[in-house]
Amino acid sequence: MKKNGGMNKALRIALTLMCMIIAVMIMPFGSQAAKKKTNNRAKYAMVFDAQYYHDNNPDVDASYGSDYNKLLNHYINNGVSEGRNASAVFNARAYKDNNPDLASAYGNNWASYHEHFAVFGINENRVALPVGGSNSNAVKQVNRANVSAGSLIGSYSTEYDAKVARATNIAVAASRINGVVVRSGENFSFSQTILPRSTANGYVKAPIFINKKHGYGIGGGVCQVSSTLYAAMLSAGLPATERHAHSLPVTYIPEGMDATIAGNSLDLKFTNIFDYPIILGASADNGTLTVTISRY
Secondary structure (H helix, E strand, O other): OHHHHHHHHHHHHHHHHHHHHHHHHHHHHHHHHHHHHHHHHHHHHOOOOHHHHHHHOHHHHHHHOOOHHHHHHHHHHHHOOOOOOOEOOEOHHHHHHHOHHHHHHHOOOHHHHHHHHHHHHOOOOOOOOOOOOOOOOOOOOOOOOOOOOOOEEEEEEEEOOOOOOHHHHHHHHHHHHOOOEEOOOOEEEHHHHOOOOOHHHOOOEEEEEEOOEEEEEEOOOHHHHHHHHHHHHHHHOOOEEEOOOOOOOOOOOOOOOOOOOEOOOEOOEEEOOOOOOEEEEEEEEOOEEEEEEEEO
């Protein structure tokens, strides 16, 4: 009994020492990880404008108000990947797309893009906001100050296969939002505007995502229209009040610029923040879907 007790005691001592050694080994790594996270946060903060983020993202304002730390956290954890601007002069995705040398150096290290812009890019006059053609990975932004009636303030185009079933749904959904006028301060719902996805409303069965799996359902393809509209909204500086990413990657639009809808549960919505009415334009022709936003 004494011998076994001694062995048990020795085993306990050995286990205790082993735990202490492991703790000592892990501690520096944990400390380094925390330090790295803090450093990355500081890099984001070099560019982040909380007042701008608050004013231009009503959905975020509704949840976090004007709390700086909460707004910055949302931007770091969600806003960057969703393609939201950090300030009036900086969009991380656009900065990456428009500066191939930086994309080669930093990859998807978003914190580094913020740091580079604050330290070097702003003085080098590097492009840090979306520019380019309608089929570019970036979107085109225009000066919306004093725009005249009929002026285009945002647009985006995506491609699709005109020979498959989902092309019918794209055309139907596009026709439903084409010509819709949204008054200043008025709310817009994509799902309500294109009507329920049913055969009675002109929709057909096509591929869709169901619980993170590929399947078939009535209306498959309408999310390309909502996603293209969302990209046009980004182009126009028109924030979404509701927007959801797909459960699986899509191929027709860059990551972070998609907007899925589902029944009455998921929708793409916005409020017209401009002091003038806007009109939506949408056309689906020969495999090219274009959505525009203009002053009405």
